[in-house]
Amino acid sequence: MFLRPGRPSSVPRKPIRTTSLLAVIVALISALLSATVATALRAEPETLATGDAVVIAGGVAPMPDGRIGWRVVENDAQPRDDAPFAARSLGFALADEGKVLVTYEGSGARTLLDPGEATYVLQGARQQRASTTDRPVSYTMLELVVAADIENDETIGDGELIFAGDDFRAPDGNRDLNLVRDVLAEGESAEIAASDAPILLYATAGEIDVIGDDDDAILDAGEAVVLDGPIEIEATEDDSAFVAAVIGDEIPGSAREPEQPVDLDDETGAFAVTTHACPEGMTIEILDQDECQQPDESLVAWTLESDEFDTPGTPGIPDP
Numbered sequence: 257m258f259l260r261p262g263r264p265s266s267v268p269r270k271p272i273r274t275t276s277l278l279a280v281i282v283a284l285i286s287a288l289l290s291a292t293v294a295t296a297l298r299a300e301p302e303t304l305a306t307g308d309a310v311v312i313a314g315g316v317a318p319m320p321d322g323r324i325g326w327r328v329v330e331n332d333a334q335p336r337d338d339a340p341f342a343a344r345s346l347g348f349a350l351a352d353e354g355k356v357l358v359t360y361e362g363s364g365a366r367t368l369l370d371p372g373e374a375t376y377v378l379q380g381a382r383q384q385r386a387s388t389t390d391r392p393v394s395y396t397m398l399e400l401v402v403a404a405d406i407e408n409d410e411t412i413g414d415g416e417l418i419f420a421g422d423d424f425r426a427p428d429g430n431r432d433l434n435l436v437r438d439v440l441a442e443g444e445s446a447e448i449a450a451s452d453a454p455i456l457l458y459a460t461a462g463e464i465d466v467i468g469d470d471d472d473a474i475l476d477a478g479e480a481v482v483l484d485g486p487i488e489i490e491a492t493e494d495d496s497a498f499v500a501a502v503i504g505d506e507i508p509g510s511a512r513e514p515e516q517p518v519d520l521d522d523e524t525g526a527f528a529v530t531t532h533a534c535p536e537g538m539t540i541e542i543l544d545q546d547e548c549q550q551p552d553e554s555l556v557a558w559t560l561e562s563d564e565f566d567t568p569g570t571p572g573i574p575d576p
Contacts (some may be wrong), residue, residue, distance in 0.1 A: 309438035309446050312499070313348050315376035315547070316507045318430050323403040325423040326456040326501060328480045331385075331415035332392040333357075339386035345411060346379035347399035348435045348501060352460070354393035359384040363533030365549040369395075372460075374435050374499070376547070381535045398435065398456060398501045419458070421482035427452045432504035440464070440491035440498075450485035453503040457481050457489070462496025464489050 333339060333356045341361045349358060351369035358367045358375055361382040367375050368388070377383070377397075387393045397415065403423035405411045431452075438446045439461075448455055450469065457466055459475035466473045467490075468483030475481060475498070489498060534548040 309436050309448075309500075311434045312372075312437045313374040313376045314432065314434040315378065316430050316432055317346055317379065317400075319426040319428065319503075320402055322426060323423040324400055324426045325403055325406045326419075326421040326454070326480075326482050327399050327401060327406050327417060328419035328456070328458055329397040329399060329412055329415040330394060330418055331397060331413075333385045333387045333395055334392050335390050336384075336386040336388075339384050341382050341384045342413065344377045344379075344381050344383050345397070345399040345401050345405070347377055347397060347401075347433075348374045348499075349377055349383075349385060350374040350396040350398065350435070350460075350499060352394050352396055355388040356393060356395045357384075357386045357388055359386070360533075360535050363535065363549065363551070365533055365535070365547070372437065372497075374437075376433065376435070378535050378547075396458070396460075398458060398499070400433070400501070400503070418478065419480035421454070421456065421480075424454055427503060427506070429506040430509065432507055434502050434504055436500045436502060438489070438498060440489070440496050442491055442494045442496075445488060445490040448485055448487040448489070448500050448502065451502050451504055452506075454482045455485050455487055455503075456501040457483065457487065458499050458501075460497045460499060462494070463492045464496050464498055465492055 336357065341359075349356070349369070351371050351373050353371060355371070356369045358369065359365070361384065369375060385395065401408075401411065406420050406423060407417060436448065437460075440446060448457075455468075457464075457473075457475065458480040459477050461477050463477070464475050466475055466481060466483065467488045468481075469485060469487070471483055473481040473483070474492075485502075487500070531551070532548040533551050
């Protein structure tokens with residue numbers, strides 16, 4: 257912002273009374289305090305990427321000990337009657353050419369991916385990935401695996417390995433994993449912030465020029481690279497698109513406050529128990545409520561017994 261010097265006033269000055277001066281000072285202090293508070297409230301937290309880039313999938317996962325690496329695998333989602341359930345690797349499933357219906361075995365929880373959409377996948381989760389038509393559609397898996405599995409055919413399965421990154425030391429603890437996506441016009445750029453581990457860049461359309469902290473690359477659609485951040489991405493043609501898989505901050509374990517004892521009186525009461533179906537392998541430490549769904553029927557049968565009850569308590573059926 258540029259400020260122009262104001263013109264001197266030609267109006268004769270009048271003496272300011274003490275009470276008026278005090279009122280002006282108080283008003284100025286109040287205004288400054290209000291502006292400071294408003295600025296603090298408007299301050300935005302640090303983001304993963306600049307520009308129009310958005311996080312399209314994410315979750316929290318424990319990092320294995322030792323060395324790990326990124327890989328990109330292409331696969332076909334078969335029609336639903338032919339699509340198998342299988343144990344999946346940690347990472348993201350990204351729809352490419354058509355809709356992909358992801359179904360969790362056991363819980364039956366489902367996620368429908370349109371082209372350009374993705375879902376976070378827990379290590380070992382058993383999923384079916386199916387086409388919504390009578391024809392197969394391709395999709396891409398961006399996976400974070402232990403070093404020994406980066407090029408392991410047994411863990412790749414029926415897919416085709418199109419990129420295998422170098423292995424690196426796994427960061428400690430439970431980590432926030434995010435998949436960032438952006439579509440750029442020619443000459444437009446975006447930046448991915450640095451993290452504690454190398455970042456996977458995968459071009460999904462057009463061509464992008466990628467500049468990392470200590471290396472750079474030019475990627476056509478279907479190509480990938482792993483670089484240390486921060487990373488600058490510039491499109492060399494219109495409608496260029498990319499996704500970036502980022503290992504983010506360490507997330508502390510679930511720390512719950514101890515429950516306080518409740519004083520009971522002689523009055524009767526009621527309580528509710530709600531069950532949710534979560535993907536296989538999810539624990540309370542890495543709980544992601546967005547991945548859990550409430551089933552139509554209770555998943556467990558239970559009774560409540562106590563010395564204070566004449567008979568065991570049984571569940572009532574609450575209104576939906």
